[in-house]
Amino acid sequence: MAKKISGVKGMEDLFDSEEVQKWLKVEQTARRVFKPAGFQEIRTPILEESDLFERSVGETTEIVEKEMYTLLDRNDKRLAMRPEGTAPIVRAFVEHFTSHNVQEARFLYMGPMFRYERPQKGRLRQFHQIGAEVFGSDHPLLDAEMISLVHRLFTELGLESFQLQLNSLGSRDDREKYRATLAKFLDGIKDRLCEECQRRIVRNPLRALDCKKPGCIEATANAPLLPDSLAPESAEHFAVVQAGLKSQGVEFSLNPRLVRGLDYYEKTVFEFTSGELGAQNAVAGGGRYNDLVQELGGPAVPAIGFALGMERLVSILPEEAGKSSGAPRVYLLGLDPQSEQWLFGQLRELRAIGAVVELDFGGVSLKSKMRRADRWKAEWVVLLGEEERKRGVAILRDMQNQSQEEVPMSELFMRLTSRLPTMHFLKM
């Protein structure tokens, strides 16, 4: 035997039918929730120029520094497999929409993302996201709408145990000022912080507030917090976001230490978490990015977006979401080559009416064939042998009632159809 080739680390095959069913359900529900809100679905390539992510996500972020799958193409162009979805959408928006003076647009996307990380529960190297982005407005109620749509998606999927955390990073100015204040504070308590956090003082002080080490939590207990240092305009924006969510009945809690890992966020940031996920507890996250479009060469168009982790979401979905279509299942069983040949001819028509139809292949005993039909969970079995064929009939067996009858071969299609729910479409 030739040497086996196994899949790439952190990249999974999805083959369990209930699991696949859940994916379909999530994708379909996302469309049902977002399209009526004016979102159009778009698909962008997996490969982008590395620069796109370096400039948007941030040069000093973990993602860009250590986690990107990068390559040189045959012309030595630096490319990267997208580690996240927002930057490509912004790029596409700038490239195709702003040129015709479109400054407002809503996009829904779904697809694989890639990050070279050490896999663990809820963390893969190829994972999938569904995300949405809205360009064209800085209105705080848009923030509330975005968050509320995600909330609604989760509710429609029957998800019960999730929490919503909210924070405001303020405008870029607010953030810069706060960053300086915080860095100063941290420097004062430097010797009480872990090594990692000491490095963060210069590089990314906000992250220190998110550190989970007990020593750091204690040391930063009365650090200056972001919401307290927002300029009046940002504070007002944040207040309206909260009021908007309340009026939609969306529950949330404020987390002044919530920091997101991508540089482009400002003002409102949010995260949906679940206790059932293990250490990687974020199911979805997002925020506002008012300067990104401009930074990527577009006009000054404010925007907000979110992304959810497909694998994480699916793992906490209720069982019902994995139930597959209720289409009737019909098993065709021939006892000799001529019978099989005739039944084979019926496949197309029967499948066209929405039934799941399978023809038994292979020369085993009738008993085994029946056993197979049973394991396949057939509701109906059509049995045809030489005896029947001579008389022009086939046996139609109802597996549940354990009853069967002979029907003329010429009427099989009609007889069967009349017993199946009419116009039965395959449900998602």
Next chain:
RNA sequence: GUGGGUAUAGCUCAAUUGGUUAGAGCACUGGGUUGUGGUCCCAGGGGCUGAGGGUUCAAGUCCCUUUACCCACCCCA
């Protein structure tokens, strides 16, 4: 990148202080009088014990190396 854990049949797991041909359940295949499923009974196939090396009369079991997977740190979806 740093820790910790696991690796035996397709799946879930056994195998006494190292001791004969490595077992069970589920699954699979066939049969229980000739062409009828589920429950039941019987039989059968299937493992170089992740890989490589070492200690020993003897290794699934002990030691080293390696690979894969899992979990956590970190980071995030």
